[in-house]
Amino acid sequence: MKVKILEELKKNRGSYLSGEDLSKKFGVSRTAIWKYIKKLKEEGYIIESLTNKGYALLESPDILYPAEIEGLLDTEFIGREIIYLDSVDSTNSYAKRLGEKDFIDGTVIIAEEQISGRGRLGRDWVSPKSKGIWMTILLKPDIKPEQASQVTLIAAVAVMKGIKGVCDTDIMIKWPNDLVHNGRKLCGILTELGAEIDRINYLCVGIGINANSDEKDFGDLNTATSIKIASGLQADRKKIIAEVLKSFENYYSLFLKNGNISFMLDEYKKASANVGKEVRVITKDGEFKAVAEDISSNGHLLVRRDGGRIEEITSGEVSV
């Protein structure tokens, strides 16, 4: 009922709806309407109540309630089920627990805050409350485990497009899936899977976007930035989520149909901060300098080492 009243107020944003009309429309008492309005106000909605005129919605809060995102979402299956958490250890850990049970393909887990946000290579991910977009897309893809790393590159391109669709920010991709602005990291992606030898049971695509973080939120970390710092404007987190999920669905569906990411390689390479540059390759076996030459059709980085030998890097990261 609360959601229905909210929808009605949103349809008539800024104009007054009388308690009597609302009570007739939804078949509940005026007192019940008043109670739901009170609840919405407590949740942060700015609703003006005037005797003789009724209620008018003036502003929605910057909170990632599913009902708010659903109103902006234009997808078939990604984000059709949204789990909203005020606080969580990590949306990826939550998704993995859910993945072990039964879940709807395309479920999105969103949290305002992560207490133990996780990054790649065992690092921590700073996730201050309501400052960013900390979310995981939980998928059931019918692909082989060895194809999963390609979903990571899909997510990088999709997130870049999604953010650019809302904010005019210059973003590049640092292989495999960091989004950077002027060399500073704005978004990271952590893909994890639950699999058997030849099939995937679930795939978690964890996306961390520094949306409205301020310099002080990063402490000593001078390699990170946010959309707000980069653009000078407050980022609309709900719009960004809707755009990111839409573009992710487009690319991911094409990938499932084609079985590889060759359809978006040109786009990835165009956005690459590394291809054509000298890089330092960091793998679990050590570090070395090389020139990033190309990206293979399965998303691996091809580098030229001293002496001219081309090496295929399947995992790890590079620094410019």
Ligand code: BTN
């Ligand atoms: C990286 O190291 O670049 C990856 C960072 C991934 C962070 C996101 S935030 C949402 C999801 N939950 C996590 O604990 N991590 C990912």
